[in-house]
Amino acid sequence: MTDSPWQKSSYSGSNNDCVEFRSASALVELRESDDGETILRTTPTAVANLLRTIKAGELDHHA
Numbered sequence: 268m269t270d271s272p273w274q275k276s277s278y279s280g281s282n283n284d285c286v287e288f289r290s291a292s293a294l295v296e297l298r299e300s301d302d303g304e305t306i307l308r309t310t311p312t313a314v315a316n317l318l319r320t321i322k323a324g325e326l327d328h329h330a
Contacts, residue, residue, distance in 0.1 A: 275300060288314075 270291045279285035285300050295314045297307045320326060 270296075273298070273300075 271289045273287040273289045275285045275287045279300075287298050287300050289296050290311075291308070293310075294308045295311050297309070297314075298305060
């Protein structure tokens with residue numbers, strides 16, 4: 268399976284200070300748009316759990 272193109276939120280507009288996602292084989296890759304050399308690879312389940320935690324506000328105390 269080939270890697271999909273990098274995607275970022277439409278809310279980011281033309282800014283280069285966002286997180287980009289793509290699928291690569293059975294993994295999900297994430298990177299900062301302004302630092303494309305550093306890539307985090309993880310499972311779709313881990314990303315889903317992170318997004319669920321963020322949406323639930325469980326990390327708000329870190330802001």
